[in-house]
Amino acid sequence: xxxxxxxxxxxxxxxxxxxxxxxxxxxxxxxxxxxxxxxxxxxxxxxxxxxxxxxxxxxxxxxxxxxxxxxxxxxxxxxxxxxxxxxxxxxxxxxxxxxxxxxxxxxxxxxxxxxxxxxxxxxxxxxxxxxxxxxxxxxxxxxxxxxxxxxxxxxxxxxxxxxxxxxxxxxxxxxxxxxxxxxxxxxxxxxxxxxxxxxxxxxxxxxxxxxxxxxxxxxxxxxxxxxxxxxxxxxxxxxxxxxxxxxxxxxxxxxxxxxxxxxxxxxxxxxxxxxxxxxxxxxxxxxxxxxxxxxxxxxxxxxxxxxxxxx
Numbered sequence: 001x002x003x004x005x006x007x008x009x010x011x012x013x014x015x016x017x018x019x020x021x022x023x024x025x026x027x028x029x030x031x032x033x034x035x036x037x038x039x040x041x042x043x044x045x046x047x048x049x050x051x052x053x054x055x056x057x058x059x060x061x062x063x064x065x066x067x068x069x070x071x072x073x074x075x076x077x078x079x080x081x082x083x084x085x086x087x088x089x090x091x092x093x094x095x096x097x098x099x100x101x102x103x104x105x106x107x108x109x110x111x112x113x114x115x116x117x118x119x120x121x122x123x124x125x126x127x128x129x130x131x132x133x134x135x136x137x138x139x140x141x142x143x144x145x146x147x148x149x150x151x152x153x154x155x156x157x158x159x160x161x162x163x164x165x166x167x168x169x170x171x172x173x174x175x176x177x178x179x180x181x182x183x184x185x186x187x188x189x190x191x192x193x194x195x196x197x198x199x200x201x202x203x204x205x206x207x208x209x210x211x212x213x214x215x216x217x218x219x220x221x222x223x224x225x226x227x228x229x230x231x232x233x234x235x236x237x238x239x240x241x242x243x244x245x246x247x248x249x250x251x252x253x254x255x256x257x258x259x260x261x262x263x264x265x266x267x268x269x270x271x272x273x274x275x276x277x278x279x280x281x282x283x284x285x286x287x288x289x290x291x292x293x294x295x296x297x298x299x300x301x302x303x304x305x306x307x308x309x310x311x
Contacts, residue, residue, distance in 0.1 A: 015244030019253040022237035025230065027260025030108070032230055033100040034269070035223045039212040041098040043205055044227070047213065048093060049198035051228030053191035059184050059232065069185050078180045079189060081173055086190040088170035090197075095162045104159050105265030106273060110149070111163025112258035113284050116251070116291055117142045118164040122172055134294035138287045145283035152276030183239040187232060251295055255288070 036044050060066050073079060099108040121139055123129040131139070149157045177186065205211055213224050242250060262281075265271045 015241050016249070016253075018237045019241035019245055019250055020256065022234040022241060023253055023256040024260070025234040025237070027257040028264070029230060030100045030105045030261055030264050031268075032223055032227065033097050036220060036227075037101045038216050038220065039224070041094065041101055042201055043212060044097050044101070044224075045090075045094050046198040046201045046205075047224055048097075048227045048231060049090075049191050049194045050202070051225060052187065052231045053195050053228070055228035055232050056184055056188040056191060060188060063184075065182075065184065068182070069188060072181055072185050072189060075180065078177055081177050082181060082186055082189040083193045085170050085173040085177070085186070086193040088166050088173065089190060090194055092163060092166040092170060095159060095166065099159045099163075103269065103271055105261055105269055106271045106277070107157060107159040108163060109258040109261035109265060110157065110160035110281065110284065112167070112261065113255070113281070113288065114142065114145075114160055114164040115167050116254070117284075117287055118161075118168040119171060120291065122165075122168045126172060132294060132298070134290055134297075138291040138294070141283060141287040141290065145280050145287060148276065148283055149280035152274065152280050183235040184232065187235060252292065 033044060039047075060069055096108055096111075099105065117138055120131065120135050124131055146157065146161070149160070174186065181189065202211060212220070214221050238250075241253075266273050
């Protein structure tokens with residue numbers, strides 16, 4: 001007899017390992033894109049779409065998942081939702097990679113710190129959900145943080161908010177799709193939708209300025225060829241963790257990725273971090289602490305929402 005699949009009702013060592021591995025990979029992802037800085041964000045995004053699609057196709061072949069994917073493709077409502085998700089993830093990938101190659105990794109990390117609060121806010125604006133008192137406090141504190149950061153940056157923190165809202169909307173669509181699309185099937189459909197646009201961009205670049213892949217260095221080529229793997233593997237790890245951990249723990253582990261991105265931005269890439277930015281980040285962390293307290297309090301009596309996947 002085969003054992004029953006793990007259920008996310010208790011903390012397991014394997015579940016924590018999968019979750020930590022997923023968010024570690026998402027956290028160090030800026031290092032890969034920094035190595036590709038000579039290619040520019042448009043080419044990086046285009047190759048990320050193409051190689052993600054190729055890698056997903058290989059995974060579907062190895063796991064014999066083409067039957068499930070064919071069933072997914074026949075579901076017009078689900079494929080329509082995934083096409084919308086593809087638009088949001090294209091915005092997210094484009095902004096994140098542009099920010100990384102242009103020296104804004106710190107502000108990108110702020111976007112993912114802010115994402116849980118934006119997700120709560122989208123629940124009110126889109127799903128007409130009612131916020132609990134602590135959630136209202138967290139949203140209010142985060143609004144103060146945006147004001148402080150706007151002053152600290154000398155401009156509106158559009159990178160952070162674009163990442164937070166595009167990723168929040170992506171998560172909202174994926175929540176609507178639910179179990180109708182698994183991690184690989186969903187990503188395959190999303191990248192399939194975006195592939196024609198990516199191929200057109202690559203052709204235009206080849207005709208005009210020329211593509212950089214294979215022309216810079218062996219390391220550059222290897223990293224570019226690996227962006228599909230770096231996109232899909234964390235999704236698989238996250239899916240495995242979600243089946244083995246209480247969702248409240250996934251909600252906590254998700255902060256590992258922006259923490260690593262902040263460390264990379266400040267200490268490895270030496271991005272500016274004046275006191276007013278530390279103040280803004282500190283206020284965001286207070287809001288997250290309030291949200292976490294509310295999450296644990298609710299988790300004692302009912303299930304909590306799943307942590308969104310980073311991409």
